[in-house]
Amino acid sequence: MKIEARLLVGVALFFLVTGVGYWFWSYEQSGTVMLIGAVLLGLVPGSYYLWWSQRMTPRPEDRDDGTLAEGAGVIGAFPSSSIWPFVMGMGLFSCALATVFGTWLLAPGFAAVFAAAIGYTVESRRGGTI
Amino acid sequence: MTLLQHRPPAGASDHPEHAEHHDEPTFVVKWLTSTDHKVIGINYMITAMVMFYLSGFMALLMRVQLSSPSGIGMSLQTYNELFTMHGSLMLYLFAGPFAFGGLANYIVPMQVGAPDMAFPRLNAFSYWLYLTGSITMLLGFLTSTGAAAFGWVAYAPLSTSAYSPGPGADLWIISLFLTGFSAVFTGVNLVATIFYLRAPGMTMWRLPIFTWNMLVTALLILIAFPVLTAAMVFLWTDRHLGTHIYSVAGGGVPVLYQNLFWFFGHPEVYILALPYFGVATEIIPVFSRKPVFGYKGLVFATIAIAALSTGVWAHHMFTTGTVLLPFFSLLSLLIAVPTGVKFFNWIGTMWRGQISFKTPMLFCVGFLLAFLMGGLTGVMLASPPIDFATHDTYFVVAHFHQVLFGTTVFAGFAGLYFWYPKMFGRMLHDGLGKAHFWTMFVGFWLTYLPQYVLGLHGMPRRVATYPAGLGWASLNVASTVGAFIIGLSFLIMLVNLWVSWRNPVPAGDNPWDGHGLEWFASSPPVHHNFEKLPPIRSERPTWDYNHPDARTIAHGHGTADYELVGAGARGASGAGDGTTDA
Ligand code: HEM
Numbered sequence: 001m002k003i004e005a006r007l008l009v010g011v012a013l014f015f016l017v018t019g020v021g022y023w024f025w026s027y028e029q030s031g032t033v034m035l036i037g038a039v040l041l042g043l044v045p046g047s048y049y050l051w052w053s054q055r056m057t058p059r060p061e062d063r064d065d066g067t068l069a070e071g072a073g074v075i076g077a078f079p080s081s082s083i084w085p086f087v088m089g090m091g092l093f094s095c096a097l098a099t100v101f102g103t104w105l106l107a108p109g110f111a112a113v114f115a116a117a118i119g120y121t122v123e124s125r126r127g128g129t130i
Numbered sequence: 131m132t133l134l135q136h137r138p139p140a141g142a143s144d145h146p147e148h149a150e151h152h153d154e155p156t157f158v159v160k161w162l163t164s165t166d167h168k169v170i171g172i173n174y175m176i177t178a179m180v181m182f183y184l185s186g187f188m189a190l191l192m193r194v195q196l197s198s199p200s201g202i203g204m205s206l207q208t209y210n211e212l213f214t215m216h217g218s219l220m221l222y223l224f225a226g227p228f229a230f231g232g233l234a235n236y237i238v239p240m241q242v243g244a245p246d247m248a249f250p251r252l253n254a255f256s257y258w259l260y261l262t263g264s265i266t267m268l269l270g271f272l273t274s275t276g277a278a279a280f281g282w283v284a285y286a287p288l289s290t291s292a293y294s295p296g297p298g299a300d301l302w303i304i305s306l307f308l309t310g311f312s313a314v315f316t317g318v319n320l321v322a323t324i325f326y327l328r329a330p331g332m333t334m335w336r337l338p339i340f341t342w343n344m345l346v347t348a349l350l351i352l353i354a355f356p357v358l359t360a361a362m363v364f365l366w367t368d369r370h371l372g373t374h375i376y377s378v379a380g381g382g383v384p385v386l387y388q389n390l391f392w393f394f395g396h397p398e399v400y401i402l403a404l405p406y407f408g409v410a411t412e413i414i415p416v417f418s419r420k421p422v423f424g425y426k427g428l429v430f431a432t433i434a435i436a437a438l439s440t441g442v443w444a445h446h447m448f449t450t451g452t453v454l455l456p457f458f459s460l461l462s463l464l465i466a467v468p469t470g471v472k473f474f475n476w477i478g479t480m481w482r483g484q485i486s487f488k489t490p491m492l493f494c495v496g497f498l499l500a501f502l503m504g505g506l507t508g509v510m511l512a513s514p515p516i517d518f519a520t521h522d523t524y525f526v527v528a529h530f531h532q533v534l535f536g537t538t539v540f541a542g543f544a545g546l547y548f549w550y551p552k553m554f555g556r557m558l559h560d561g562l563g564k565a566h567f568w569t570m571f572v573g574f575w576l577t578y579l580p581q582y583v584l585g586l587h588g589m590p591r592r593v594a595t596y597p598a599g600l601g602w603a604s605l606n607v608a609s610t611v612g613a614f615i616i617g618l619s620f621l622i623m624l625v626n627l628w629v630s631w632r633n634p635v636p637a638g639d640n641p642w643d644g645h646g647l648e649w650f651a652s653s654p655p656v657h658h659n660f661e662k663l664p665p666i667r668s669e670r671p672t673w674d675y676n677h678p679d680a681r682t683i684a685h686g687h688g689t690a691d692y693e694l695v696g697a698g699a700r701g702a703s704g705a706g707d708g709t710t711d712a
Contacts, residue, residue, distance in 0.1 A: 003334040004325050007433075011349060014437050030389050038353045038440065060330030068663055071330035078246040080657065081163040085251050089258025096266060096304045099366070100297045120251065 001053035001062055008046025015039045082123060088116035165250035168655060170257050171236030172553060175546070177261055178228035183620065184268075185219035188212045190617055197610040199598035209594035210279035211298075215270070217282030218302065221402065222309055223264045225538040229405035230351070231260060231316055233545050234344045236553065238320055240648035241341045243329025243666070245658035248322035256315040263308030270298035278302035281592065283395065284365070286376035286387035291369040300369065303362050310359045317348040317355075324348075329647070331666035338646045338669055339422060342429050343408030346436045350397045350404070353440060358394035361387060393440075400439040402534065404432060406541035407472060410494045413548050414476055416642050417491035418483025421670060421682045424475040431468035431475075438465040462512035469505060473498070488642070489563030493544030496571050500536025504529055507582070522592070525585025528578045535574060543623070551637030554630075555653040562626040566619050573615030580605040580612075645670035 019035030022028070060066030091112030098105035160169065192212050195201040204212075239247055247253045270277030275296030280289045289299060324337070324345050337345070364375045365387070374380020376387045415422040422428065442461040476498060485491065507529040510516050520526060543566075550558050584605050589596060596602055640649040649672045651659050664675035668682035 007349075010433075011353075015440075018441050028389075030386055031393065034357055034390075034393050037356075041353055061328035061332050062334075064331070064333055064667075066330035066333075066666075068330050068665060075245060075327065076248075078250050078658065079165055080250075081160075082165050082251050082254065083163045085165065085254035086162050086258055088255055089262055092259065092308065093262035093266070096262070096308055099304060099370075100300045123251075 001049055001056060001059065003062075005046055005049035005053045008042045009050055010046075011042030012039045012046055013042075015042065079123065082120075084116045084119040084123065087112050087119065091116060163254075165246075165254045166657065167235050167239050167247045167250065167253060168553070168659075170253050171232050171234075173257055174227055174235060174260065175232035177264065178224050178232055181219050181223040181264060182228070185216050185224060186617060186620065188216040188219070190613055192216065193610040193613040195594055196596075196606050197603075198606075199596050199603055201595050204594055206594050207276060207279060210281075210592070211271075211277045213592060214278050214281055214302075215267070218267060218278070220534070220538075221282055221398070222306060223260075223267065225402045225534065225542070226313060226398075227260055227309075228538070228542055229409070229545070230313065230344070230347060230401070231257070233409065233542075233549065234320060234347075234405060235316070237549060237646075237648055238341050238344050239323055239327065240651060240655065240659055241338045241646045242324060242327060242332055243647050243660065243663055244323055244327035245660070247319050248327055249319050252315050253319050256312040256319070259308045259312035259315070263305045263312060266301050266308060267305035270301045273297045273301070283391055285391075286365060286368070286384050289365060289387075290377060292377075300366070303366050303369075306362050307359060310355045310362070313351050314355050317351040320344055320348040321352075329663055329666060332647075332671075335426070336666060336669045336671075339411040339425070339428050339432075340405075340408035340646070343404045343411070343432050346432050347401055347404045350401050350436050350439070354394045354397040354401065357390055358398075361390035361394065364390075396442050397436070397439045399533075400435055403537045404436065406497070406537040406545075407432070409541045409545040409548070410476065410497055411472075412646070413490045413494050413544055414479050415483075415670075416548075416644050417488060417494075418480045418485050419643070420479055420483040421645075421668075421673075422475070423478035423481070424471075425669060427471055428475050431471040434468035435465060435472075438468070459512060459514055463509065466505070466509050466512075473502070489558070489560055489567060490544045490548035490642075492564060492567045493540050493547060496567060496574075497536050497540035497544065500532050500540055500574065504532030504534075504536055508533060520585055522590055523585040524581045524589045524591055527591045528581035528585060531578050531581070535578075539570075548642070549648075550630075551641045552648055552651075552653050552655070555637055556630050556634040557637045557641060558626050558630050559635075562622060562629065566622040566626065569622060570616055570619035573612045573617075573619060576612030577609050577616060578612070580608045584609075640672065640676070643673070643676065645673045647671055650675070 015035050015038040019032055019039060022035060023032045060070040091109050091114075094105045094109030094112065096109075098109060161173065164170065191204075192209065195204045195209060235247065235253065239245070267277075273296065275298055277298040278284070278289075278294070278301070280294050280299065284299075284302070288294065289303075324341060328337075364373070367373045368376050368382075374382040376382050376384050378384060411422060411428060438461055442458055442465065487495075507525070511520065511526065511529060547558055547563055550556075584602060587600070587602065589602055596606075637653050639651065639653050641653075642649070647660075647663065647666070648655075650664055652661075664671050668674055670682050674681045
């Protein structure tokens with residue numbers, strides 16, 4: 001976890017330095033805002049990881065001498081098939097096309113998105129990640 | 131063998147033979163419902179290749195038009211549509227998705243020893259967004275006013291409703307919206323997979339470089355793509371809701387669009403390049419029969435390139451005169467340093483290696499040459515005086531094609547030739563592969579070298595016709611001939627795929643004596659990838675397992691550490707199968 005944390009915090013620090021430099025060099029707002037966004041992108045997960053990596057015992061995948069036996073066991077739930085991503089995708093497709101070809105396309109679009117949202121949830125109850 | 135441990139995902143049965151066909155759906159249903167990263171990865175690659183062929187076809191049409199000063203009578207509007215769609219298809223729908231959606235999706239989970247991506251259903255969802263986004267963009271050709279025609283960068287105010295009315299432009303904007311989200315989701319997925327699903331012993335410093343590059347690319351995507359989406363939303367509201375974010379008339383600032391766009395656009399160039407660097411870094415060591423030279427150096431170079439690339443966004447706006455020239459010019463030049471490091475390491479990997487020029491390796495060498503040339507001209511362009519002189523000429527066209535074609539096509543198809551045996555369990559014909567390479571290589575240089583000269587003679591880009599009598603015609607003919615040779619080479623590839631489909635030559639699990647964990651799985655891998663894993667003690671676990679006498683020394687550790695790691699392992703005692711370790 002430590003290296004992951006450092007990577008993300010590093011992203012934040014880099015953009016902090018660039019952002020400060022950029023602002024005082026140009027007083028240009030849009031670029032500075034984007035750079036602040038990038039700082040947050042690194043800082044939010046990075047600081048959490050950093051905090052957490054101090055407290056946890058390193059996982060087998062963090063240690064040079066981690067052995068497969070330590071990692072044996074269930075890793076997680078991986079659904080092997082699901083129709084809902086497709087339904088959700090088609091729903092969004094329809095919504096997107098609605099902005100060009102006519103608002104009526106929003107109706108099937110939203111219907112599909114809601115159906116998929118419910119479908120996802122029900123499926124997750126039975127086990128499965130996002 | 132106790133050496134290898136089972137790591138089943140929840141729900142998988144204890145009998146691996148069941149895992150393979152527990153609910154194997156038929157073709158269409160499988161395509162619609164699968165959340166297996168391997169199926170999705172292949173879907174991505176097939177779709178991306180269709181986009182590549184379509185876009186290549188458009189390129190050939192353009193080249194035909196340009197082969198004589200007055201052309202074949204294509205209207206200016208059609209030409210504008212063609213180059214816009216060619217560029218957009220290549221960049222947004224082929225180059226990125228092929229590597230980041232296709233290869234990464236397939237290979238990264240295998241290289242870290244994971245059963246699947248962290249979020250399989252999100253992964254499938256990204257694919258559907260990508261596919262529908264691609265269809266959306268292409269739909270523009272079917273509308274009465276034609277497809278978008280404002281160039282792949284869609285500068286405001288050219289892309290506002292006053293100058294680009296019609297649904298083609300809207301479809302283009304929405305398409306970027308959809309594919310942008312697709313890329314972001316894949317990025318999140320990859321980061322989570324790499325952070326959380328590594329096999330024990332697969333520390334961050336043992337990740338294969340390909341995976342490292344994908345990780346850095348994912349971070350870049352997370353930084354850059356939301357900005358693009360925002361720029362597109364603003365553009366859309368300007369067009370339809372009457373806001374004036376980019377139009378001077380209503381108090382907006384057109385240069386804001388360029389700022390936003392290039393904040394995305396410059397990292398985008400590296401979002402396209404880094405995955406392909408990763409492919410090359412994966413292939414070169416395998417065919418040089420050496421571990422990669424300077425592992426950590428490569429990782430840091432990747433990170434440095436990514437970091438600098440976000441800082442140089444405004445160098446594309448040199449000639450607009452609103453930005454700080456020295457700041458960005460310096461950063462643009464600095465980026466040559468880590469890129470040089472990478473080059474050095476690739477050469478260092480090949481140095482004194484036992485190089486075997488199989489098709490994937492040939493493509494990698496082609497990539498190195500093309501990229502070298504493109505990189506050199508890029509450094510030239512990064513200096514403002516040269517940029518002013520050659521801005522918007524064919525010099526620029528030649529430069530970015532050398533870089534983009536060099537990376538995405540040479541290295542991309544190297545990756546295809548390299549991993550195809552793993553994906554389908556059959557080989558591609560090496561002779562046909564080499565024929566593909568050599569025709570493409572010749573065509574490539576013939577297409578783009580004349581364009582540099584044309585650019586220096588001042589031929590502007592994005593023109594459908596040009597004055598006769600300036601001596602440009604013959605160079606353009608050469609370029610067109612070259613383009614058709616490239617087209618021919620891709621027909622050879624289709625033949626190759628067809629041959630391998632009709633007369634399969636079984637590949638075996640590890641045809642190239644590969645390094646990464648993906649070569650430890652069967653070809654094609656079973657559902658959830660691995661039934662067993664080798665002990666992971668370096669960045670090339672499969673090699674270590676197959677060559678117990680020539681283990682990879684872990685970088686950043688002294689030899690003492692290495693002996694410690696090897697102690698008790700298979701081969702170290704000469705006992706054949708050590709049972710204590712792992
Ligand atoms: C088969 C090989 C290719 C040929 C013959 C070709 C040809 C062309 C031509 C004729 C243009 C228009 C130049 C102009 O009038 O300004 C163009 C533009 C462009 N091409 Fe290619 N191209 C090829 C491959 C690629 C690849 C592989 C990529 C990227 C991965 C790419 C990306 C672009 C981009 C971004 C533009 C600029 C579009 C714009 O001006 O908005 N091309 N290409």
